[in-house]
Amino acid sequence: MTALRQWLQDPSPASRRQARLGQMWLAWLRIRRNRLAMAGLVIVGTLLVVAALAPWIAPHDPLAQDLTRRLLPPLTPGNLLGTDDFGRDILSRIIYGARITLYIIGLVAVTAPVLGLLIGTVAGYFGGWVDATLMRLTDIFLAFPRLILALALVAVLGPGIGNAILAIALTAWPPYARVARAETLTVRNSDYIAAIRLQGASPARIIAGHVVPMCLPSVIIRVTLDMAGVILIAAGLGFLGLGVQPPLPEWGLMISSGRKYLFEQWWVATMPGLAIFVVSLGFNLLGDGLRDVLDPRSAAR
């Protein structure tokens, strides 16, 4: 353990990998000092663990109805957070809901930034009219209210989890394009890019191999901060009945089904909302901390 630490902290690394891992180790040390970011990391980690182990930690089948046990209050033996209008265990549904949430944000996190990176780096690298056209397109999408656009898209495509993800991804890419373009502009004229170009590398190769990696840190920070917003929009679509369809235990959908019983059986609607709140807070805290640590501009503060 100490040998490993020494290897990581070696001021004169022997290989590229050692240097890179050493940098990551230093970043990790800085994040660890930030208490709020660590709280965020714990929340996000818990989400991952809960989603992975759902079948083993959920006390009941999330879809199993038991009409003799409907609308039981929290702390009922066997149903820690109570039951909903079909007698389904709310805790189990929240645990399985973590999988759906993770599925949605996972798919958005791999599609929207890729699209944004592609558009942003191409615009920044080529400049000229390519840049002008692509950035105008980005501005149009950026100027569009996100939730409303997602609503209109889902209205056309039809409700469902796949279409909801598509609609969210189509509204989420513009900020990534902006970030990627800005980063590309700073490296475009540097010597190492010129060197690769002189060796005869194609633009596609330069962008994919040498520009995109430079953009990744800022994009990753943005993704983390964005995930909170994605969770909220997905829950909003679910709440309106346009996202995930019943009987799947999506958190927004669970809130909307508990709305009828709000004044008498408050827990049906409140509990899943608490889950959304905690998870999205986790991503916000982590993203905030990551930005403080990884972004040199805000590290000075």
Next chain:
Amino acid sequence: MTGSPVSGNRAFVLAGRIGLGLGSLAITILGLLLITFLISRVVPIDPVLSIVGERATEAQIAAVRAKLGLDLPMWQQFLIYVRDALTGDLGTSIRTGEPVAAEIARYFPATLELATLGTIFGTLVGVPAGVLAATRPGSLADQVVRVIGLMGYSMPVFWLGLIGLLVFYGQLDWVSGPGRLDPTYDMMMQFTLTPYTGMILIDSALNGAWDVFGNAVSHIILPAGLLGYVSMAYISRMTRSFMMNELGQEYITTARVKGMPEWRVVWVHAMKNALVPLITVITLSYAYLLEGSVLTETIFAWPGLGSYITDALFAADMPAVLGGTVVVGAVFITLNMASDLLYRLVDPRARA
């Protein structure tokens, strides 16, 4: 080299900037219309079939297609769509058979009233909170403001609305429930008072109907407070960062060294400079509230644009959905551009 040619030059630059701003506004709105146009053309619902029915002859279908302009090339259809939209024709609602634009004009004041009040709340609380946090960085107050702000960012607004209803309406009974007015007052409003603006608070005050006004306040306070919290989260965070930035400047040190009272340093000198970007932020948060009202309005049965769009959505009334989208989008874009322009006009540094 007197002042006049220079100021003439500046006026010219200014006019150029406004022109440029208007140009990019036009392009963006055209883009918005292109997107809604494309959406309307890929809808699986065939508008012709919904008019003529399933047993129409080929000739009838062709006639309706020609009447709707669907036989024209795509680009011509788009030009017609743009022309109609610019002249205020957003199509006819399938549900009600009324022009979409007229319906939206009826629904919009409710949303405007809610979002305006929300922004006022958000600014009144958010700016002082941000200043407080900036003047004592790292203190308990700073931490509290930061955490409350982060919570505002992380909470699903519809859930918070339900909890607000549960606590303040269901349990404490401090406020009235969903809707803009109680039914009796609603009748009064509709049949005895003159509607000047469509905004109940303003109309009832203008009519001197203070009982209606009071009832409207008890209805709007919860949803507006909720939206206010959401915008407060954003405004306080930005205020903090702008103020921190200003307070680190040398002119602040100079003012302090001169012995100026601290409140004057903060609220007059620093605020004057922080106000410029802050105006942008407040305008932006106003635009976000217009959008954020979609979910809030569903919770509070608030008859605004958000409810209009979602209701239309479930009735598969695409002209209404897209018309609402165009209006919200256009307002959003205009506010965006206005804040940008305002920033350039007020801040000499951004003019260079």
